[in-house]
Amino acid sequence: MRNVAIIGRPNVGKSALFNRLAGRQISIVHDQPGVTRDRIGSICKLGQAPFEITDTGGIGSEPDPDFAESTREGAFIAMGIADVILFVTDSIDGVTPLDGELSSMIRSVARQVILVVNKVDTESHESRGFEFSRLGFKNFVTVSAAHGRGIGELVDIIESLLPEFEPELEPDQMPPLKLALIGRPNVGKSSLVNQILKDNRTTVSEIAGTTRDTIDVAAEYEGQHYILCDTAGIRHRSRHNTSVEVFSVMRSEKTIRRVDINVLVIDATCGVTTQDKKIAGLIQKAKKPAIIVLNKWDLIEKQTNNDPDLLREHVERAQSELFFLDYAPVVILSALTGENIRRLITMVEKVRQHATRRAGTGELNRVLRAAIERQGPPSRGSRRFKLLYAAQAKESSNSSIAPPLFVLFVNDPRLLPESYQHYLCARIREQWEYPGLPILMRLRGREGVNLDMNE
Structure with a gap:
């Protein structure tokens, strides 16, 4: 409020x-x-x-x-x-x-x-x-x-x-979550949309366009409403053959910013490619919630004979390659067979639920002070960083899901290097689970010096 x-x-x-x-x-x-x-x-x-x-x-x-x-x-x-x-x-x-x-x-x-x-x-x-x-x-x-x-x-x-008043909605009045399926061409984004629609057998509407457009499909899955945004595949920049393809990439980048959760679809048989990393970078830059999907898992199971160690190795390798998007949970599935589609929807709901969590101010300050005491930031000459207090604030957003925002009041934000801000964000994430959500941090100084960052 x-x-x-x-x-x-x-x-x-x-x-x-x-x-x-x-x-x-x-x-x-x-x-x-x-x-x-x-x-x-x-x-x-x-x-x-x-x-x-x-x-x-x-x-x-x-x-x-x-x-x-x-x-x-x-x-x-x-x-x-x-x-x-x-x-x-x-x-x-x-x-x-x-x-x-x-x-x-x-x-x-x-x-x-x-x-x-x-x-x-x-x-x-x-x-x-x-x-x-x-x-x-x-x-x-x-x-x-x-x-x-x-x-x-x-x-x-x-x-x-004051900002415009927005009355609190009951759960059944909440607007449908917008989910963007983002990825390279031919990784199975459209197949994944079709599998979700097949599972629930309910398509309310299909909105516009050519195959190069972003297609928005309204769907219902086990009583929850979603807008599935199937984007054009984002190719490597050197492979944009026409102005239409360039425009489709721009549309996909815009979609990343306008939706609630981005689902980055990766072909598990190819692993994480350079282009996958670039697309993940667009999501990180936009500070948007994200889930990583390793698709075509049915083929991986055949290649590994369902060896659990080899399967785990595939997941860990993907997480390592996309380390800068480490807040995004990984879901393995097969859009072809429908395996683990329910697990993806469960994770979407988990991200939605945790976006509403708030860290108690007292506990937040204890966690941060303990982190600083355990490993203090580097000093600049005779000047040392000092945390005065911290609080979780509400991030203004047009999205139904806003990443958690923490405001730190400090003596001078310039004394806190970016690497140490990531250290503090990691300590926050250890205490409060925020799957799929980037942590935003805003530093407020005594002399009007302010800095914003995101994990």
Whole structure:
């Protein structure tokens, strides 16, 4: 759900604003600083569509340093997963040095921000808000959380900045998964589509085109709905004989980006070719979920006389050749005989299921800190990398399946080499199973330096 985080120094009225937006008293309101130390969540239903609100502890002026650190971390985590940040200030106190520090900290998170000047109880107090314009935030509103003044205007601004509301769907209302069958010519992609359709005997529609087009087929398998995208075979670039073939390759590359899961089909009798690697590279570059299919397994079984060691060797060799797509599980099957077709569909559903998994913030931070303690990143001169905290966020995506995204708040992202980011992603994958899903990592620095990477 869309999320709004309430941030500010102690005793500026954050909890009063939270209760006002929630429509009931959830956070304790008191004029003693530091009453709220934990993050508290609720739903605001004052606008046209609901959104989640998160109240955080006041940052700064905390007498207990242990609480101060945990409160600061909690606020950063809330900002990391928020779509919009409400930066609450106190019109009576005016702009304080701590407000200035917090404004810099909030800008480093790179989110939509609304500066909320609280305790403007009457129209005659409006002039108190003028000095806050020097903090430099575009979105600005004066309110009285205690009396409800200006709350309607605040909600209007929040809704203008939030992403479009998407109601949660019941499982039977979920849109069908789009599966692209990608691969070289003649590896059995169309045969695989036909085998799936034969198994369930239900074809709803077939959408357009010539044999060089991407064919989208709507199908149902054991109650689950899918769109199967059978793409034109992607040839080696030197073998594109016509402009039509070049165009078909472009269509296939576009299909990789638009579908939910890419199924890379490989001819098991040939092994992984150079062109297979290039196609796998397109999937990796697009940061898309993937499954690797070793097709024509019936022929491999004949060649090896079903020797389990030789069969395992084929799978391990394919995984080694496609090491850069190591998040993709391997399914062996035969599109000709239908062997293991059900196993492919089971894996598709497993990828869908694990895409909804969330890592608990506390456990995530423990896993990453333990990984850093076990093997720290290299230092640059006297500067050393420091992880402040981490949280899983929701990746904005047009797809039904979004890869897991982890936001790491650090002292300086430039101190973390790419190889070490892969090390951290591997530790995450050890703790939480994400079959078929690339792990995305976003680094946020104290001074507004940000870096994105994907495993």
